[in-house]
Amino acid sequence: MENNNGKIRKMMIILSKGTLENVYAAFVLANGARMEGIEAEMFFTFFGLEAIHKKKLEHLHVATVGNPAMHMPTMLGGLPGMESLASMMMKKEMEKIDMPDVHEFLDILSASGVKLWACKLAMDMFHYKKEDLYEGVDAIITVGDFYKQSEGEGVHMLMV
Amino acid sequence: MNASIAGKEITVNEEGYLTDFNQWNEQIGESIAAEANITLTPRHWEVIKYLQNEHKSQVALSIRRVGKSGVVDIKEFYALFPNAPLKTATKIAGVPKPASCI
Structure with a gap:
């Protein structure tokens, strides 16, 4: 194997969740890689697809149930409107720190x-078509294709 | 630390960023650009001047802000300064490396 001195050449980021916090984490990691001169590719699977679904990407929420870091009783987090409220509050804070919305981030x-x-x-599985997706999506590919994309030295894979 | 760039003695930090913008001149910018294998064109200079003005006005720089500047869009920014455009362009411009995650 060729020695590349541990340098990261490319980040392969897999997003399988559609909650706002996961989507942003994946986006920041991908964008941050590019800012450092590292290549980046993202694979959207399962609920992660919502982040590139034209009609859904504007309506992503933070998880208020099953998220201990919300410091909110689970029963309360499950009440109608709680997710929207928490999401609205988070989006407000994000705008303050110059964080773009999901569409602009894409x-x-x-x-x-x-x-x-x-x-x-x-x-x-979700019966989505290419035309349902954000126009900047490169292609619909199989997991095998994604592995093929990941070949080479200095490539790291990350699941969010 | 001290460095000699384009025949001038200047102070830079450990990453090679100028610590005093007053020491910057266009030859130093060109010399730092050459190290990054970039030949500066008038388009590059427009971006560099913009970054310097933003720094002067104490605006925190980010890729998003540069993209919205009207001076250059993100795609062209990456094309002009391949590999870490914000880091490279600020270094050439003689302004501090932005501590931005976006």
């Missing part, structure tokens, strides 16, 4: 050269 990622891949299996 524009930034796409313009920065981040490859955006949709998982074929999950697309079939």
Whole structure:
């Protein structure tokens, strides 16, 4: 094996969840890689697809149930409107720190050269079509294709 | 630490960023750019001047802000300064490296 001195050349980021906090974490990691001169590709699978679904990406929520860091009793988190309220509050804070919304973030990622891949299996499962997706999505690919993309030295894979 | 760039003695930090913008001149900018294998064109200079003005007005720089500046869009920014555009462009411009995650 060639020695590349541990340098990270490319980040492969898999997003399988559709909660706002997971989506942002994945986006910040991908964008942050590009900012450091590291290549980045994202694979959207299962609920992660919501982040690139045109009609759903504007309506992502933070998880108020099953999220101990919310410091909210589970029963309360399950009440109608709680998720929207928590999400609204979080979005407000994000705007304050110059964090773009999901659509604008996708524009930034796409313009920065981040490859955006949709998982074929999950697309079939949710009956989504290519035209349902954000226009900057590069293609719908299989997990095998994604591994093929990940070949080479200095490539790291991360699941969010 | 001290460094000699474009025949001038200047102070830089351990990453090679100028610590005093008053020591900057265009030859130093060109010399730092050459190290990053970039030949500066008039488009590069427009971006560099913009970054310097933002720094002067004490605006925190981020990729998003640069993209919204109207001076350059994100795609062109990456094309002009391949590999870490914000880091590279600020270094050439003689302004501090932005501590931005976005």
